[in-house]
Amino acid sequence: MSTTAEAASAPEPTRRPLWRRLLGFNLLSAVILGVAGYYLGWFLGHQVNGGKSFEYMAKTDENDVALLLAYFFGVIGFLIGLGFANYPLSRLLGRPASLREKESHGISRYFGLCTDHKVVGIQYLVGIGVFFFVGGLNAMLIRTELLHPVPTFVGPNQYLSLVGMHGTMMMGMMTSGILGPFANYFVPIMIGSRRMAFPRIEALTFWLLMAAGFILISTIFFGGFPTGWTGYEPLNDQAVMGMDSYICFFALVGISMALLGLNMMATIMTMRAPGLTWSRLPIFVWSVYATAILMVLAAPMLIATLLMAALDRTVNTSFFIAGGGGSSYLFENLFWFFGHPEVYVLALPGFGIVLELLPVFTRKPLWGYRLAVSGMLGVTLLSFFVWQHHLFVSGINADLRPFYMLSTEIISIPTGFIFLCVMGTLWKARISFSVPMLFCLGWTFNFLIGGLSGVFLSDTPSDTDTHGSFFVMAHFHYTIMGGLVFTFFAAIYYWVPKMTGLRFNERLSKWHFWLMFISFNSTFMPLFVLGMEGMPRRVSTYAPNLQGLNVWVSISAFVLGFSMLIFLFNVVFSLIFVRARAQSNPWHSKSIEWQVPTPVPVNNFEQIPVFDSDPYDYGTPPHMGGAEPAAAGAGA
Amino acid sequence: MHPGNRTTHYGSRRSGCWSLIATPLVIFLLGPILPPGNGSEQASGKVTDNTVLLAMATPVLLLVLIYLIYSIIAFRQPKGGALEGPAIRGDSKLQTAWIVITSVLVLTLAVYGTVRLEAGYGAGSGSGPKPLTVPKGPKLPVQVIAQQWMFTYRYPTYGGVETPHLVLPEGEMIELHVTSIDVIHSFWAYQLGVKADANPDVDNVVFVKPTKLESFDVHCAELCGIWHGYMYDTGRVVTPSAFNVWIHEQQKRFAPATKVLPKYSTTYLPEPTRRGE
Numbered sequence: 058m059s060t061t062a063e064a065a066s067a068p069e070p071t072r073r074p075l076w077r078r079l080l081g082f083n084l085l086s087a088v089i090l091g092v093a094g095y096y097l098g099w100f101l102g103h104q105v106n107g108g109k110s111f112e113y114m115a116k117t118d119e120n121d122v123a124l125l126l127a128y129f130f131g132v133i134g135f136l137i138g139l140g141f142a143n144y145p146l147s148r149l150l151g152r153p154a155s156l157r158e159k160e161s162h163g164i165s166r167y168f169g170l171c172t173d174h175k176v177v178g179i180q181y182l183v184g185i186g187v188f189f190f191v192g193g194l195n196a197m198l199i200r201t202e203l204l205h206p207v208p209t210f211v212g213p214n215q216y217l218s219l220v221g222m223h224g225t226m227m228m229g230m231m232t233s234g235i236l237g238p239f240a241n242y243f244v245p246i247m248i249g250s251r252r253m254a255f256p257r258i259e260a261l262t263f264w265l266l267m268a269a270g271f272i273l274i275s276t277i278f279f280g281g282f283p284t285g286w287t288g289y290e291p292l293n294d295q296a297v298m299g300m301d302s303y304i305c306f307f308a309l310v311g312i313s314m315a316l317l318g319l320n321m322m323a324t325i326m327t328m329r330a331p332g333l334t335w336s337r338l339p340i341f342v343w344s345v346y347a348t349a350i351l352m353v354l355a356a357p358m359l360i361a362t363l364l365m366a367a368l369d370r371t372v373n374t375s376f377f378i379a380g381g382g383g384s385s386y387l388f389e390n391l392f393w394f395f396g397h398p399e400v401y402v403l404a405l406p407g408f409g410i411v412l413e414l415l416p417v418f419t420r421k422p423l424w425g426y427r428l429a430v431s432g433m434l435g436v437t438l439l440s441f442f443v444w445q446h447h448l449f450v451s452g453i454n455a456d457l458r459p460f461y462m463l464s465t466e467i468i469s470i471p472t473g474f475i476f477l478c479v480m481g482t483l484w485k486a487r488i489s490f491s492v493p494m495l496f497c498l499g500w501t502f503n504f505l506i507g508g509l510s511g512v513f514l515s516d517t518p519s520d521t522d523t524h525g526s527f528f529v530m531a532h533f534h535y536t537i538m539g540g541l542v543f544t545f546f547a548a549i550y551y552w553v554p555k556m557t558g559l560r561f562n563e564r565l566s567k568w569h570f571w572l573m574f575i576s577f578n579s580t581f582m583p584l585f586v587l588g589m590e591g592m593p594r595r596v597s598t599y600a601p602n603l604q605g606l607n608v609w610v611s612i613s614a615f616v617l618g619f620s621m622l623i624f625l626f627n628v629v630f631s632l633i634f635v636r637a638r639a640q641s642n643p644w645h646s647k648s649i650e651w652q653v654p655t656p657v658p659v660n661n662f663e664q665i666p667v668f669d670s671d672p673y674d675y676g677t678p679p680h681m682g683g684a685e686p687a688a689a690g691a692g693a
Numbered sequence: 694m695h696p697g698n699r700t701t702h703y704g705s706r707r708s709g710c711w712s713l714i715a716t717p718l719v720i721f722l723l724g725p726i727l728p729p730g731n732g733s734e735q736a737s738g739k740v741t742d743n744t745v746l747l748a749m750a751t752p753v754l755l756l757v758l759i760y761l762i763y764s765i766i767a768f769r770q771p772k773g774g775a776l777e778g779p780a781i782r783g784d785s786k787l788q789t790a791w792i793v794i795t796s797v798l799v800l801t802l803a804v805y806g807t808v809r810l811e812a813g814y815g816a817g818s819g820s821g822p823k824p825l826t827v828p829k830g831p832k833l834p835v836q837v838i839a840q841q842w843m844f845t846y847r848y849p850t851y852g853g854v855e856t857p858h859l860v861l862p863e864g865e866m867i868e869l870h871v872t873s874i875d876v877i878h879s880f881w882a883y884q885l886g887v888k889a890d891a892n893p894d895v896d897n898v899v900f901v902k903p904t905k906l907e908s909f910d911v912h913c914a915e916l917c918g919i920w921h922g923y924m925y926d927t928g929r930v931v932t933p934s935a936f937n938v939w940i941h942e943q944q945k946r947f948a949p950a951t952k953v954l955p956k957y958s959t960t961y962l963p964e965p966t967r968r969g970e
Contacts, residue, residue, distance in 0.1 A: 213919040213920060213922065213923075214919045217916070217919060217921075283916070283918050283919055284916060285916050287916075289876075289877050289915070289916070290876075290877075291875070291876050291877075291893065292876040292877065292916070292917060292918055295875075295876060295918070379892075379893035379894035379962065380893070380894075380962060384894070385876075385877050385892050385893055385894075385895075386892065386895070389877075419768075419778055420770070420776065420777045420778045421777075421778035421779065421780065421781065422780050422781070422782050423782075424781060424782065424783055425782075425783045425784075425788060426782065426783070427783075428783065428788055448890075449818060450818045450819045450879065450888045450889055450890055451819060451877075451890040451892065451897070452819045452820065452821040452822070452871075452889065452890060452892065452895055452896075452897035452898075453821065454821070455815070455819075455820040455821035455824060455825065456821075456825050458810065459803070459806070459807040459810065459811075462803055462806050462807060462810075463803040463807075466799045466802050466803050466806075467799055467803075469795070469799060470792070470795050470796055470799055473791065473795045474791075474792075476757065477787075477788065477791045480757070480760055480761070480764075481781075481783070481784070481787070483761070483764040483765075483768060484764065484768070484781070485768055485778055485779050485781070486764065486768045486778045487768065487769070487770040487774070487776045487777065487778045488764070488765065488768050488769050488770055489769075489770040490769075498761070498765065501761060502758075502761070505754065505757055505758070506754075509750045509753065509754055512746055512749070512750055512802065513743065513746055515802075515806075516742065516746060516802065516805075516806040517806055517810045517816065517818060518738065518739050518742045518806065518809050518810050518813060518816035518817075518818070519739060519742050519743055519746055519806075520818075521739065521816055521817050521818040521886065521887075521888045522728055522729045522739060522743075522817075522883075522886060522888065524879075524888055524914065525879055525881070525888070525914035525915055526914065589727070589728045590728070591728070591729075591881075591883040591910060591912070593881065593912050593913070593914045593922075594914075594916070595916045595921065595922075596921060596922030597922050598922040598923060599922075600910075645775070675777060675778065675780065676777045676778045676779055676780035676781075677777050677778075677779060677780060
């Protein structure tokens with residue numbers, strides 16, 4: 058258990074022979090222990106469930122207890138292999154434990170437990186990127202199937218598995234899409250701290266998410282799951298073993314989310330540098346804070362709900378089974394109590410990115426800082442009071458529908474604040490259309506459409522016709538893909554030059570934006586029409602008269618997929634082959650993360666900075682006139 | 694800041710003009726083709742609702758869009774320039790005005806939605822076992838039973854006969870009782886503007902008054918397993934006399950089946966649907 062201390066003290070670990078380097082706590086041993094744990098759980102599960110022999114195990118393919126235990130022990134083994142048990146064990150044995158892990162240079166720190174928040178940020182970016190592409194690939198297969206009004210490409214079971222995997226992957230993985238990579242990397246720097254409050258937990262959230270991703274993909278070996286990302290009961294209870302992968306995936310995502318949120322909250326509350334008052338906090342940090350509150354309060358609900366679902370499936374409890382005294386309403390209620398805040402977990406960081414980037418590219422201070430903050434906190438608070446708008450036609454609490462209608466429509470007021478701040482910042486600005494700015498402007502258009510289409514869904518009479526149709530699908534793709542994914546790319550183009558010290562190819566980046574923006578709208582705009590014409594969600598067969606529009610949508614979706622390939626090519630081409638050095642502050646930002654050296658030193662700052670203003674000190678005061686060069690740091 | 698002031702006026706005047714032109718265009722051109730048509734009182738009501746919502750959303754959309762396009766064109770950084778914008782950090786009057794306007798819009802929407810929902814007897818939505826507003830006068834109860842992967846329909850006032858297709862009389866208030874005997878489904882009669890989830894052990898009531906002699910599509914709108922996409926059917930709205938003829942024919946035809954059916958009840962406690970049981 059003392060290897061970590063040795064590794065930390067050994068100055069040149071690269072000199073050791075390869076076999077020695079592969080031993081120890083790293084990804085390789087984690088995978089080996091993970092697989093071992095998986096089979097241990099599988100074996101125990103079969104012992105518990107009737108004490109059958111290995112022969113029986115080989116023949117049977119339906120044992121939920123075995124699979125859930127296998128996943129459980131697999132994840133535990135994986136984490137032990139990465140070295141997460143070292144610290145608590147050393148403390149238990151009374152030995153001095155290493156407070157920091159792998160905070161050195163070299164490529165190997167990316168493949169293990171590392172407590173450097175910058176390494177975790179990059180791990181997150183790559184890890185989430187991989188699963189984002191897997192989820193996107195599922196979407197391509199879904200659209201291929203929908204080229205024809207009758208199934209031709211995949212069977213109905215595979216189709217539903219694709220739909221479920223696409224939805225679950227995107228909703229699960231992308232919850233940390235911005236908080237994982239960018240908040241982990243930049244929040245400590247932006248608040249003038251050397252690290253996160255809980256660096257080990259920070260690493261844990263990432264590796265839990267990676268384990269979860271592989272568990273979700275493993276559902277294809279167990280028959281997939283037919284419920285979509287919502288996992289409604291009692292279909293959930295009825296489904297084959299692939300459903301356990303869904304349960305395990307989402308529970309792990311929930312744990313990862315809750316821990317990530319706690320870590321962010323603790324960091325922002327306790328580790329701000331001197332002078333960085335709440336009213337000087339960068340708006341991105343505020344959005345992270347608001348998101349963290351949602352994560353901490355909503356995710357435990359998901360974990361508890363899935364535990365109940367797992368108990369229903371394994372030990373025959375009846376939480377959600379009407380025949381046994383339970384209720385399918387209970388699951389819907391609990392799920393959406395998590396599920397609606399979850400939607401804002403996806404949207405809020407996007408608000409933060411847009412408002413953080415706009416001042417840089419408009420050369421103006423953020424317009425209406427306090428309004429933006431109150432908008433974000435207002436959304437955070439209200440998002441816990443709207444969940445039953447997902448259940449307007451379900452018959453649950455029908456008398457309360459006017460209340461949920463009101464609360465849902467009220468949430469558009471704080472969301473409107475964000476729009477006013479965007480519009481105010483653009484006024485009389487000096488806009489330069491760099492790629493991150495283009496993505497931010499793309500967000501503005503997409504979220505406007507997404508928000509206004511939400512008006513139809515929040516109105517109960519109108520929602521009766523659009524609920525469960527392609528209209529809803531179009532709406533939430535506009536808010537989540539148009540809202541989150543566009544800002545995700547804005548953040549990538551804006552901050553990756555800082556994270557890697559390398560710059561992207563400008564022409565390819567612009568191609569990526571324009572192709573993505575146009576094909577995104579051309580994919581999802583017709584879905585509003587399809588929904589209004591009565592096409593339900595999650596079907597692989599539809600009325601033949603809708604084929605024309607569906608073919609149009611599918612082809613646009615393929616172009617959208619192609620634009621992602623341009624991005625991928627850009628990443629490989631620019632960051633691996635060309636490796637052109639980025640300027641130290643290519644956007645002339647006044648925010649502090651651009652004032653520290655590239656690559657950012659392990660400790661971020663030689664001396665903890667003292668802040669005397671917010672980072673939006675752009676522009677010339679109206680009474681002075683004349684342009685100032687953009688150079689001075691925010692307070693570093 | 695002369696140019697700025699001039700552009701303000703241009704901008705607001707221009708976008709105001711566009712909204713003035715576009716909103717009536719949207720109402721008159723798009724309004725009539727909005728879903729779900731006028732197959733029932735509820736459906737026609739919702740065409741009105743959708744038109745009202747569209748008429749409220751259009752000016753907002755246009756104002757914001759025109760503002761965005763205008764700013765993108767007017768407020769560019771000159772090529773190769775490094776000019777700074779004015780350091781305006783907010784405007785409390787504008788912020789207050791914005792909050793007031795959006796609040797008024799939102800409250801109007803909520804009040805309008807509530808009135809339309811309750812005055813329309815649920816506006817064709819599943820309103821739970823005890824709806825808040827119930828239409829007066831005679832109603833024809835029809836039970837919709839969902840199961841994997843079909844809908845069947847029971848007419849309790851006609852001896853509880855269960856039919857595989859839905860036929861409704863025109864011009865009569867129908868009281869649909871939607872329930873499920875296995876997983877969650879959703880009964881969606883598109884042209885009638887009806888959608889109601891079918892939950893096991895729950896009686897979900899919908900009021901609908903068909904006004905048009907036509908056939909309508911029935912879909913399942915809640916994912917219910919692998920053949921969810923195939924859970925569709927066509928129902929018919931017929932004249933009351935034709936309905937009478939049809940229902941008596943059904944009673945005769947399904948008499949042997951009616952005898953062995955469980956007694957009519959608002960819900961049927963489903964058998965546990967676990968695997969292997």
